[in-house]
Amino acid sequence: MEQIPLYQHIVNALTAKIESGELQAGDQLPTEAEISKEYNVSRITSKRALNELENAKLIYRIQGKGSFVSDAKADHRPLSKTGKEILLILPFAHNPGLGDYEKGINEYLATTEYSLNIQSNTIVGQRKLLESALQSAHSGLILYPISSISDLGILYQYHLAKYPLVTMDKCIEGIPFLSVVSDNFGGGYQASKHLIENNHKKIAFISSLKVENSSSIRERYFGYLQALYDYNLIDYSVNDLTDQYLTHDNDNGREYYIQFIRSVMTQGITGIVAENDLIAIEIIQIAKELGLSVPDDFSVVGFDNIHLASFVEPKLTTISQDFEQMGYEAARSLISLIEHPLERPLENVVIPVRLMERQTVKKL
Incomplete structure (x- = not known):
């Protein structure tokens, strides 16, 4: 089923040629008849596409002669963005403890003329929202992507169109969008170091997604x-187990975690670094059901410091992300892209993290 109107496919294709320089200022575009034949659409559809390009000031038309690429193409996107509203797309509707993104964004926007519109892809998929947003009147987009490799086609159209877009939490593979992320490397290091300093030598890393x-x-x-590596524990590392649980395709989460916990006990693993707090908490709960105890049987460190982390029993030791600061920096970066498109910063923004010591790590 077609998700983008036929005319929009033509608009996107011609826009890409203009933005890439394949079509230069003053070059003549194909006629309505030629577009109809090339894209196998009606004359009405091809005319609509040219009208959209003209409305966006990417082209101009001379009666009796045809359509030509505008001189000032560098400052244009597929549709003119005249609004003072930015869009935030999130991969969740109800966010268990991560709501401070919005607080930080609004804190920065309060110093500007811009307002915030929030949409979730839980009902309407991410691709559908991205396709719609590209043609909307929003001034720019903050995207919390579902992964680093999803919807690359439509996202590359944003890049070609020079649409102001900033990602949070993840970078997009192969597309140079500005990103605001936590110090994930440092967090993984701190979590592992904390276990090592408590005399753990066999430590596993567990993720719900393929690491790539x-x-x-x-x-x-x-x-x-x-x-x-730094603590000379590579020979003690559990790469076989870790690799198995970084490349799984098992959608049955509970059974997946049960098998992981059994492997932990069989292999004498004493410490676990979890991708996030929700996984860490689920492992703790399943361990209890299996008659095991955290941290007596094994220790766990989470990542995120969601609100629930300090209320579960035992309270979860975790790496704290500053979600509010991430939102603030994402909004600041996006407004800078909108207001000063030629002064784009060259580096992503990395927000520091910190270890929250609680009750799920035992000193051996």
Whole structure:
């Protein structure tokens, strides 16, 4: 089923040619008849596409002669953005403890003329929202992507269109969007170091996703490996187990965690670095059901410091992210892209993290 109107496919294709320089200022575009034939659409559809490009001031039309690429193409996007509203797309509707993103964004926007619109992709998928947002009147977009490798096609159209876009939490593979992320590498390192300093030598890393699908998880994993290396524990590391649980395709989460816990006990693993707090908490609960105790049977360190982390029993030792600061910096970076498009910063923003010591790590 077609998700983008036929005319929009033509608009996107011609815009890409203009933005890439394949079509230069003053070059003549194909006629309505030629577009109809090339894209196998009606004359009405091809005319609509040219009208959209003209409305966006990417082209101009001369009666009796045709359509030509505008001189000032560098400052244009597929549709003119005249609003003072930015869009935030999140991969969750109800966010268990991560709501401070919005607080930080609004704190910065309060110093500007911009307002915030929030949409979740839990009902309407991320791709559908991205396609719609590209043609909306929003001034820019803050995206919390579902992964680092999803919807690359439509996201590359944002890049070609020079649409102001900042990602939070993850970077997009192969597309140079500005990103605001936590120090995931440092967090993975701190979590592993804390276990090592409490005399743990066999430490596993567990993730709910393939490590290559998420830049944030990958950085946490690399931090874990760096700590093992720095403390001469590579020979003690559990790479076989860790690799197995970083590349799984098992959608049955509960059964997956049960098998992981059994492997931990069989292999004499005493410490676990979890991708996030929700996984850490689920492991703790399942361990209780299996008659095991955290931290007596094994220790766990989470990542995120969600509100629930300090209320579960035992209270979860975790790496705290500053979600509010991430939101603030994402908004600041996006407004800078909107207001000063030629002064784009060259580096991503990395927000520091810190270890929250609680009750799930035992000193051996």
